Amino acid sequence: MIASILAQGTDWIRPHADWHALAPEIVLVVGINLVLLIDLWLDDAKKWMMATLTGFVLLAAFIPVVTLAVIGDDVRSMFFDRYVVDEYALILKAMFLLIGYVVVLISQNELEEGGYYQGEFYLMLLVSVLGMVMMTSSRDLVSIFVALELLSIPAYMMAAWRKRDTKSNEAGVKYYLLGVFASGVLLYGMSYLYGTTGTTKLTEIGAALAEADAGPGLIAMQVVAVAFIIVGFGFKVSAVPFHTWAPDTYEGAPLPVTAFLSVASKAAGFVGLVTMLYVAMFAADGVYQPFLWILAALTMSVGNVLALRQTNIVRMLAYSSVSQGGFILMPLAVLATGDAAESALKSVVIYLLIYAFSNLGAFAVILAVSRKTRSGEISSFGGLMSYAPGMGLLMTLFLASLAGIPPFGIWIAKLQAFKTVLDAGGTAAYTLAVIAAVNTVIAAAYYMKVLREMWMKPAPDGDTTPINTPQPIWAALTICAAGTVVLGILPGLVLRFADLQDLTGALGGG
Numbered sequence: 001m002i003a004s005i006l007a008q009g010t011d012w013i014r015p016h017a018d019w020h021a022l023a024p025e026i027v028l029v030v031g032i033n034l035v036l037l038i039d040l041w042l043d044d045a046k047k048w049m050m051a052t053l054t055g056f057v058l059l060a061a062f063i064p065v066v067t068l069a070v071i072g073d074d075v076r077s078m079f080f081d082r083y084v085v086d087e088y089a090l091i092l093k094a095m096f097l098l099i100g101y102v103v104v105l106i107s108q109n110e111l112e113e114g115g116y117y118q119g120e121f122y123l124m125l126l127v128s129v130l131g132m133v134m135m136t137s138s139r140d141l142v143s144i145f146v147a148l149e150l151l152s153i154p155a156y157m158m159a160a161w162r163k164r165d166t167k168s169n170e171a172g173v174k175y176y177l178l179g180v181f182a183s184g185v186l187l188y189g190m191s192y193l194y195g196t197t198g199t200t201k202l203t204e205i206g207a208a209l210a211e212a213d214a215g216p217g218l219i220a221m222q223v224v225a226v227a228f229i230i231v232g233f234g235f236k237v238s239a240v241p242f243h244t245w246a247p248d249t250y251e252g253a254p255l256p257v258t259a260f261l262s263v264a265s266k267a268a269g270f271v272g273l274v275t276m277l278y279v280a281m282f283a284a285d286g287v288y289q290p291f292l293w294i295l296a297a298l299t300m301s302v303g304n305v306l307a308l309r310q311t312n313i314v315r316m317l318a319y320s321s322v323s324q325g326g327f328i329l330m331p332l333a334v335l336a337t338g339d340a341a342e343s344a345l346k347s348v349v350i351y352l353l354i355y356a357f358s359n360l361g362a363f364a365v366i367l368a369v370s371r372k373t374r375s376g377e378i379s380s381f382g383g384l385m386s387y388a389p390g391m392g393l394l395m396t397l398f399l400a401s402l403a404g405i406p407p408f409g410i411w412i413a414k415l416q417a418f419k420t421v422l423d424a425g426g427t428a429a430y431t432l433a434v435i436a437a438v439n440t441v442i443a444a445a446y447y448m449k450v451l452r453e454m455w456m457k458p459a460p461d462g463d464t465t466p467i468n469t470p471q472p473i474w475a476a477l478t479i480c481a482a483g484t485v486v487l488g489i490l491p492g493l494v495l496r497f498a499d500l501q502d503l504t505g506a507l508g509g510g
Contacts, residue, residue: 124154239295312377391469409485
């Protein structure tokens with residue numbers, strides 16, 4: 001080993017760094033420090049500037065992502081192939097930065113009116129987004145875990161941001177305790193994986209797991225490692241039965257934070273899981289495919305059934321988020337069957353993108369309506385079309401997308417997921433497709449319940465005064481509506497970015 005290191009000369013001391021490829025992360029780091037420093041010098045009357053500064057930081061980080069995508073070079077690999085920027089990483093970096101920007105837009109007025117700690121909030125948001133951006137390029141156990149904790153720890157604090165609100169405190173504590181437990185489980189699995197393969201580099205772990213000459217004891221330890229890693233990520237993506245933190249946390253956290261957790265945090269967990277499955281654990285399909293099959297079936301079914309019982313729209317969307325996670329897991333349950341790997345990856349990427357736009361848009365509408373009704377009950381949306389038709393039409397668009405109704409948003413993602421499972425073939429795949437089809441019908445019921453209130457019921461107490469919606473929320477709604485419609489009609493705009501060049505090459509032994 002020493003001889004091989006010496007043979008590399010000094011290259012092992014000076015790892016290659018592509019500054020253009022690292023530009024989004026660098027901009028975020030600089031922005032985090034700017035927000036921290038400038039906030040110290042502003043008095044309370046000027047704290048509104050922090051939202052503007054944070055928005056500019058996120059847009060500035062978005063620019064190198066666009067330039068990298070336009071240049072379209074080959075895979076940019078750094079730090080001994082442990083940090084990779086390819087088309088897959090770029091589209092997900094763009095998604096996380098855009099999610100962060102939309103969350104800033106819907107947070108601005110609530111933070112200003114609620115007297116919350118604005119500078120600190122936006123600092124935590126930027127740090128969490130930095131962790132998500134890092135997750136997309138991480139190809140090493142250490143960097144994946146660091147990115148996961150970097151995005152999670154600020155989120156724990158953001159969930160409890162209303163420190164004088166007992167529900168917010170409960171949300172933060174539950175999210176923190178179960179999140180830390182999940183991190184411990186995940187780290188335990190990673191330690192087993194490292195111990196049995198002797199490396200933290202994902203491609204080398206994948207090669208080690210593919211070897212056929214491992215003894216039974218070593219194989220048993222690797223099975224435990226894969227199982228614990230899936231359980232750890234199961235908590236992060238709120239898969240059943242590891243979802244118990246989600247409803248209370250979503251309901252108790254401030255609405256902008258709930259929107260952020262339901263979209264960005266969940267997506268980051270899926271990104272980490274996908275990277276581990278494709279690069280490190282692909283050869284262990286006999287372990288993770290049955291596990292993921294069960295998780296997918298349970299998650300979509302339990303999430304839907306519990307969502308049907310909810311009267312609070314935030315809790316309903318929390319269980320809806322759980323159920324949507326089951327649909328995202330569905331193609332992953334067959335990814336090693338036949339030629340399903342590439343199709344499954346495209347399905348997950350397009351689902352995460354459209355789900356982000358649709359769910360964020362729904363939460364933006366809830367935030368706008370609750371400013372008038374001061375209620376989170378589904379009944380508070382009664383008569384919305386009579387006094388706020390624009391807001392009602394947007395909510396109809398977002399809920400129709402979440403329900404999978406063509407031509408809006410998620411229908412194309414669900415179609416891709418079904419196609420992946422059906423193309424894989426076999427009894428298990430067909431059974432999972434039937435379960436998913438039944439759950440698609442069930443999900444339509446609780447989305448339609450909200451639409452019925454909006455279109456057919458009178459306004460609560462006959463109050464039909466217009467909603468005073470701030471401009472930043474309208475801007476967020478415009479972005480989300482455009483993304484939902486465009487991606488539903490023209491999914492090919494982003495599907496090409498779902499070709500995980502470095503990962504699919506690894507699958508073929510390259």
